[in-house]
Amino acid sequence: MRVIPIVLLIIAIGLLANGSYIHVKAQLAQWLISHAWLQSTDGNSQIKPWPWADTWPVAKLSVADHDIEQYVLAGVSGESLAFGPGYVFSSARPTERGNTIIAAHRDTHFTFLQEIQRGQIIKVQTREGRSRDYVVEELRIVDKTDVSWLEDSSALHQLTLVTCYPFYSLELGGRLRYVVRAVSLPQYQAESPVKLPA
Amino acid sequence: MKTLRGDLGTTLLQSLLRCTATSVYIGLAISSLLMVVVFFSTPAQAEISEIELGERVRALSDIESGQLVFKSADDHYVLSPRVNTDVDIQITGLLARIKVSQTFSNPTAQWQEGIYVFPLPETAAVDHLTMRVGERIIVGEIKEKVAARKEYQQAKSAGKQTSLVEQQRPNMFTSSVANIAPHDDITIVIEYQQRVNQKQGEFNLRYPLAITPRYIPGKALSPSAEIRHFDGHGWAVNTDQVEDASQLTPPLTPSSSNKTSISITLAAGFNLQEVTSLYHQVSLLEIDDTTREIELVSDDASARDFVLAWQAKDLQSPQAALFKQRKNGQDYALLMLTPPKTLEKETMSRELVFIVDTSGSMDGGSMEQAKKALQYGLTQLRPQDSFNIIRFSHDVGSVFSDARRATRTNIDIAHDYIDWLRADGGTEMAPALKMALQNKAEKSELRQIVFLTDGSVGNEDALFSIIENNLGNSRLFTVGIGSAPNSHFMRRAARFGRGSHHYIGSTDEVSHKMKSLFNTLSSPVLTDIKLKMDGRYELDSRTQRVADLYIGEPLLLTLKAESLADEIIISGRFGSETWQQTMSLKSGAESQAVSVLWARRSIETLMDEYRRETDNEAIKQDIIDVALAHHLVSKFTSLLAVDKTPVRPQEDPLNSQVIALNPPANSVMNQFPQTATSARLQLLIGLFLLLSALVLRWKQG
DSSP states (O other), rough: TTTHHHHHHHHHHHHHHHHHHHHHHHHHHHHHHHHEEEEEEEESSSOSSSSSOOOOOOOEEEEETTTTTEEEEEOSSSSHHTTOOEEEETTOOHHHHHHHHEEOOTTTTTGGGGOOTTTTTEEEEEETTTEEEEEEEEEEEEEETTTGGGGTTTTTTEEEEEESSSSTTSSSOOOOOEEEEEEEEEHHHHHOOSSOOO | OOOHHHHHHHHHHHHHHHHHHHHHHHHHHHHHHHHHHHHSSHHHHHHHHHHHHHHHHHHHHHTTTTTSSSSHHHHHHGOOOEEEEEEEEEEEEEEEEEEEEEEEEEOOEEEEEEEEEEEETTTEEEEEEEEEEEEEEEEOOOEHHHHHHHHHHHHHHHEEEEEEEEEEETTTTEEEEEEEOOOOEEOOOOOOEEEEEEEEEEEEEEEEEOOOGGOOOTTSSSSSEEOOOOOTTHHHHHHHHHHHHGOOOOOOOOOOOEEEEEEEEEEOOOOOOEEEEEOOEEEEEEETTTEEEEESSSSBSSSOOEEEEEEEEEGGGOSSSEEEEETTTEEEEEEEEOGGGGGOOOOEEEEEEEEEOOOOGGGGGHHHHHHHHHHHHHHTOOOEEEEEEEEESSSESSSSSOOOOOHHHHHHHHHHHHHHHOOSOOOOOHHHHHHHOOSSSSSSEEEEEEEEEEEOSSSSHHHHHHHHHOTTTEEEEEEEEEOOOHHHHHHHHHTTTTTTTTEEEEEGHHHHHHHHHHHHHSSOOOEEEEEEEEOOOOOTTOOOOOOEEEEEEEEEEEEESOOOOSSEEEEETTTEEEEEEEEESSSOEEEEHHHHHHHHHHHHHHHHHHOOOSSSSHHHHHHHHHHHHTTOOSEEEEEEEEEEOOOOOOOOOOOOOOOOOOOTTTOOSSOOOOOOOSHHHHHHHHHHHHHHHHHHHHHHH
């Protein structure tokens, strides 16, 4: 009987360690990636953050209102999402015309999405040094099969951030996604009746 | 008193023991479950295709349902409006007119908006919308997409009944219907024009019903999900709902599923031999030798697309057909021609090279699909063929140093090699492509490369130039794998490689999709098709290109001219032989469908160009012009019907619901990515176990 608390303790430590590891990995990786980023902005090749990585940074995402500065990785496989927000390959390239889609985990990189407000500004920078400011226009909860949200309405410069919903759910394979849609600044001013924050 | 206290003590002790025992059991149960969770949620596993993951997690939550540990996120699902679909198909010769009536019923006591996602064939020319409310019929108008959406939103918030049909992808449409009154329904009728498919003397027509088994309606979570809108456009209706998030409509049991009925009138224009429905039970009524009436027997939506196939008696199917129309001072013609079968000769020997991506991003479901596809490919080899398999991640390897004959032994070696493949490491495509494109001494007549990948690369342009510069007599066929492959890259790679692009969305589809690829690979091709006609006509490379033709397929041409010439000369090359045929354009049947089909094909070609070019505003305007002139739904135009009088009192809120069919699997991306980790869950249960361990230790010690 004395063994039970010890066994429980070991399992507990294992779980706590693994749970925190996910968070630590998410933070640490971003730090490593920032180095790869600095290197790759000099040249023009894909610099991998660590030698065996199957992904590389494609863009930098900043939201001043929430003190966020993250490096977006190529692809949305589990491997890249563990380390940073992932860029969906089939979507428009960051800062270019079309709908750029970036997804990340709700409990690591994209936790801040729950606090993001309409009118706030998301800045995207590419390795080549191009950058574009997007203004949050729409916040929605959608079903994961409602892919009309991933459509490319090529006329606009659009940015779509995606994460799981609800934010504090424990469930892993939930059906709902939280979608933040932002449009490029001049377009927003031209078309939206909403006033920008001063 | 003493005994009483003693009894009390024993009872206390007993219940304490019972408590401890129970907590240990629960702890053990939870930790074993957790191990399962941890096992399934490590990063490598997380990219298993959504289907598998979904099923596992769902199964997991089934186990948990009594335990309060996992809070179900399904609280928010409510009874959705039902959509019943009636499909009426009129087939005249090679043309089909399809009328789809969708009835949105609202079983709730609130005003509802229904948004229904549904598939249509890729070549469907949607040109007509009517909305029926009670006795009144409102005819839809074609408008530019943005304008139509704006008008729809305005009508919606003004409480008017309105419907909007939009194209999401060439084969996926949505219809939205706003302000369905409580316990009432609204019917919208969408009409489209389509050509009948013809291959090897057999005719068929497909109507998509793509609901795959994983979303069969009537299961615990019907395919509909209640969606809360944070409408950012400032129309007040939906924004209010955010604050009332907790007061959402309580969950109700899902009612009967969406139903579909299909009735078809087939006037083939020739004596019919056999008319069959490939996957569904139908009733068949023979009107005369050339005409049949067909009806779907069961009206349950099925997991498979509806396909009707028919053949001519004595194989006397027409080898050529011509339909004409004069509209707004222009002649339109639809010409069908089957190159004679005598062209078919012994298929040539060929060299088949498979390239398979074994990088880390392929791990899980994608790798399984790729392996299945390879195994299927091996079964398709003929003894005179030679083959090779090349794998790549951060490095390159292959089963043989050079392509080898497809002998039993060699195929067995290849099977072992496939079993051994593992997904790991980076993605260096260039060396693999170079290796595959290298032409070895032994010259085959036909060299085909089948490239299986999820396409997660960044140096696309460099790869395109490798393909372009080294292609020689090879042809490159790309096969996209996984839930969100980089189809843009693969489509373009296939274009540079003068082959075609295919997409496999799930393990179930492997054999089906690979079969269609191999059919293409093994057919001889008629290339360099050219047209010659006197007079002014529009068929330049700008609007329409005549694609290579695989034998057995009919050549289909849509022409537009100020006035058609008397005859047209069609020529092409088949290997080294040339082929030519002259067709008279004087006779031919009149049909109202011809201009619509011409417009649909023009839009298709313009869309290709639109996607290719970066500076594409002018092309977009061309597409809009064609679509508006011919009343067609396209990427930039939508059909909109608005009733003039408001019906919903402004103080009643409008609830909005998405009624989603499973999107077809060949879409760019058929689901949102998976975006949650198990960190929080692990931490929580870890803490719980830690506490129980401490409590136990304290009790014991």
